[in-house]
Amino acid sequence: MKGARTQAADALVSSPSTDPIRRVLSAVGQVGVLLAVGLLLLTVLLAATGHAVGPALAALVRGAFGSWYAITSATIVRMVPLGFAGLAVAIAFRAGVLNVGAEGQLLMGAAIATALALPLHDTSPWLAIPIMIAGGAVAGSLWAMIAGVLRLRFGVLEVISTIMLNFVALNLVGWLVRGPLQEPQRINPQSLSLPPSLQLPVLMEGTRLHAGVPLLVVTAAALGWWLFNTASGFRVRSVGANSRAAHSAGEIAVGSTLLLTFALSGLLAGMGGAVEYLGVTYALYENFSPGYGYTAIAVALLARLHPVGVLGTALLFGALEAGANAMQRDAGVPNVVVTVVEAVLILLVVALDRWRARSAAATGSAGSST
Amino acid sequence: MSALDVGSAFLESTVRTATPLALAALGECVSERAGVINIGLEGAIIAGALGGTVAAGILGVGGGFVVGALAGMAIAALFAWFTVGMRADQIITGTAVTLFALGLTGTLYRSVFGDAGVALTTPTAGDIAIPGLSHIPLIGQAFFAQPVMTYVAMLMALLLGWWMRHTHAGLALRAVGEYPEAAVAAGIAPRRVQALAVLFAGAMAGLAGATLVLAQAGTFVEGMSAGRGFIAIAIVVLGRWQPLGVAAAALLFGAANSLQTLFQAMGWVGVPYQLFLALPYVLTLLVLAGASGRAAAPAALGRRD
Numbered sequence: 001m002k003g004a005r006t007q008a009a010d011a012l013v014s015s016p017s018t019d020p021i022r023r024v025l026s027a028v029g030q031v032g033v034l035l036a037v038g039l040l041l042l043t044v045l046l047a048a049t050g051h052a053v054g055p056a057l058a059a060l061v062r063g064a065f066g067s068w069y070a071i072t073s074a075t076i077v078r079m080v081p082l083g084f085a086g087l088a089v090a091i092a093f094r095a096g097v098l099n100v101g102a103e104g105q106l107l108m109g110a111a112i113a114t115a116l117a118l119p120l121h122d123t124s125p126w127l128a129i130p131i132m133i134a135g136g137a138v139a140g141s142l143w144a145m146i147a148g149v150l151r152l153r154f155g156v157l158e159v160i161s162t163i164m165l166n167f168v169a170l171n172l173v174g175w176l177v178r179g180p181l182q183e184p185q186r187i188n189p190q191s192l193s194l195p196p197s198l199q200l201p202v203l204m205e206g207t208r209l210h211a212g213v214p215l216l217v218v219t220a221a222a223l224g225w226w227l228f229n230t231a232s233g234f235r236v237r238s239v240g241a242n243s244r245a246a247h248s249a250g251e252i253a254v255g256s257t258l259l260l261t262f263a264l265s266g267l268l269a270g271m272g273g274a275v276e277y278l279g280v281t282y283a284l285y286e287n288f289s290p291g292y293g294y295t296a297i298a299v300a301l302l303a304r305l306h307p308v309g310v311l312g313t314a315l316l317f318g319a320l321e322a323g324a325n326a327m328q329r330d331a332g333v334p335n336v337v338v339t340v341v342e343a344v345l346i347l348l349v350v351a352l353d354r355w356r357a358r359s360a361a362a363t364g365s366a367g368s369s370t
Numbered sequence: 371m372s373a374l375d376v377g378s379a380f381l382e383s384t385v386r387t388a389t390p391l392a393l394a395a396l397g398e399c400v401s402e403r404a405g406v407i408n409i410g411l412e413g414a415i416i417a418g419a420l421g422g423t424v425a426a427g428i429l430g431v432g433g434g435f436v437v438g439a440l441a442g443m444a445i446a447a448l449f450a451w452f453t454v455g456m457r458a459d460q461i462i463t464g465t466a467v468t469l470f471a472l473g474l475t476g477t478l479y480r481s482v483f484g485d486a487g488v489a490l491t492t493p494t495a496g497d498i499a500i501p502g503l504s505h506i507p508l509i510g511q512a513f514f515a516q517p518v519m520t521y522v523a524m525l526m527a528l529l530l531g532w533w534m535r536h537t538h539a540g541l542a543l544r545a546v547g548e549y550p551e552a553a554v555a556a557g558i559a560p561r562r563v564q565a566l567a568v569l570f571a572g573a574m575a576g577l578a579g580a581t582l583v584l585a586q587a588g589t590f591v592e593g594m595s596a597g598r599g600f601i602a603i604a605i606v607v608l609g610r611w612q613p614l615g616v617a618a619a620a621l622l623f624g625a626a627n628s629l630q631t632l633f634q635a636m637g638w639v640g641v642p643y644q645l646f647l648a649l650p651y652v653l654t655l656l657v658l659a660g661a662s663g664r665a666a667a668p669a670a671l672g673r674r675d
Contacts, residue, residue: 049482051481098461098462100465146655150655150658150659154658154660156655156658157407157658159409159461160600161655163600164651164652164654165651165655167596167597168648168651168655171644171645171647171648171651172644174644174647175644178644294469297462297465297469298466301462334476334477334480334481336472336473336476336477336592337473339472339476340470340474340477341473342473343467343469343473344466346462346466346469347448347452347466350463351452351458354458
C-alpha cells in the first residue's frame, strides 16, 4: 500500500522552472483555462438539468462579485476557511500524506474554540481570542495526529482513517451541540452565541470582513517561506518526492517528518475552524462546515500545492461557492452543482499532470524505462 | 419482548444493514485483488441509489436494481479511465470521483424532484422467506427472511471465493494484483483485468446503493451513502481480502450499527445516539489498526506503473 501514498504528491507539485515570472504566469494561465472548462461544464449541467443558463450564471456572478458587499462579505469571507483547509491539504500532500480529513480537523478546531469560549467570556479579547485560536489549532492537530500515529505505528492508510475521523468528528459535534455545549435554553441544537467582545474584529464597517482574512494571508506567506527556506520544510518536500530515497539518504527521519506533517496539517485546519467560529458563525452547530475540508482538496490541487497559490484558488472557490448560494437563492439552481465542477477540476489537474509526465518521459528520457 | 425476540430483531437488523456493505465490499475485494483501491466506491454507491430510485418508479424494483448497478458501473468507468487508462493516482482520482457523484446526484435529484427534495417513495423489495430455514429460532428470520439482495450477497461471497481460487480468470486477477510482471509474462493483459475488476466493483457498489433505497429506506436522500463506500474498504481489510471473510466482516459492521436499535429495545434511551452513529467509524479505525499485519494485502495494491 505504500505505493499509493508516495506516488500521490509527485507530479502534482509545481515543476521547477528557471524564470519565476514565467512560472507564475503559466500557473495563472493554467488556472484560467481550467476555470473556463469548469464554467463550460457548469453551463452544460445547467442546461441539461433544465435551468435557464443566463439568469443562473448572472446570479452566480452577482453573488460572487456583484457588489462590494458580495465581494467582501460572501466571497472573501468564504475564502478564509477554504484557505486554511487548503493550506492543510497542500502541506500534507506535499509530504505525500493524503490527509482527506481537513473537514474533521476543522470541526474539532471549531468545537474546542467553542468550548473555550465559555470560561473566557469575561476576559480580555486580547487574551481570549488567541487562546481560542490556539486551542482550535491544537485540537485539529491532535485529531490529525490520530491518523498520523495510525499510519506510522499500524500502517493504516490515512485516506481511510482521516475520512473515518471526519464522520466521528461530525457526530461528536452533533452530540456536543445537543449536550455539553448546547445553549442554556436547550431549544436549538447549537452553542451559546459568542459575545461581541470576543468576536474577531470586523475590518470594514458594514461588511463581514474580519481579522481572519489578514491572518490567513500571513499564515500562507509564513508557510510558503518555511516550506522553501528551512531545513524542516525541505525535509517535508523530500519525503513527499521520494520517501525511500529520503530515508536512504540517511539524513532524513521519514517517520518524524511525516508526523510533523500530520500535526501541521491538522493545526492549519483546526485554526480555520476556530477562525470561522470567531469571525463568521459565532456559534457551533451541526452543519457548521458545508464541506470546506473536501473543497480544500480541489483548492490545494489547483494551487499546485503551493501555499501562496492556495490564497488565489481559495478566493476562486470562495467566489464559486458564494455564487452558487446566490444561484440557489435567485435562480433555483441546486448549490451542490459546484461540487461537480470542483470534482471535474481535480480530475482535469490529474489528467494534465499525467499527460505532462508522459510527454516528458517520451521526450526526455527515451532510453530509461520507468 | 422476550430476550429471544430482542436477539432476533437485533440479528435481523444486523443482516439488513450488513447487506449493502457486503455487496460493496465484495466488489471492492475483487478490485483490490487486481491491485486497484477504489476510494470512489462511495460515489458509485450514491449513483446506484439515485439510479435505482428513478428506475424503480418506472420499471419496478427489479429494473431499479439493474439500473442502480449500471449507474455504479458508469461512475466506476470514470475512475477506471483515469486510474487504469491514464495510470493516474488512485487515491486522488477516487476522492474526486466521489465528490463528482455526490454533487451530480444532489444536483439531479434537486433539479428533478424540487429544491427541498420532495419525499419520494419507491416500491421496495419484499422479504423472501426461505421455506424451512426461515423458521429456525433466533437466526431464521435474520438470515432467511430478507429481501433478495441479501441472498445475492451471500451467494456472491461463496461464488467469488470459489472463482478466485479455482478458475483461470480468478488466478489471472490475483496475479495482476500480486505480481503484474509475471502476469504479463503469462500472457495476461493487466490493464484489461484491472478495468474489468473496477467495473465489477462499480456494479456491486451500485447494487449496494440501490439496496439502500429499494430494500431499506424506500426513498432517496442526498448523501445517503453516508460513508459506506469507505467503510466497505475497511471491511475488505478486516476480511483479509477473502470473499467469505469480507462477508463476515460486513456482518460485524452491521452489528455495530444495530446496537443502537438493540439499546432502544433494552430501554437505554439515555445514551446519546450520535455516539452510536460514530461507533462503526471508530470500529473501522480500531479494525484497521488491529489488522496491521499487512501480509494479506495484494502486493501491487495502489501501484501505478
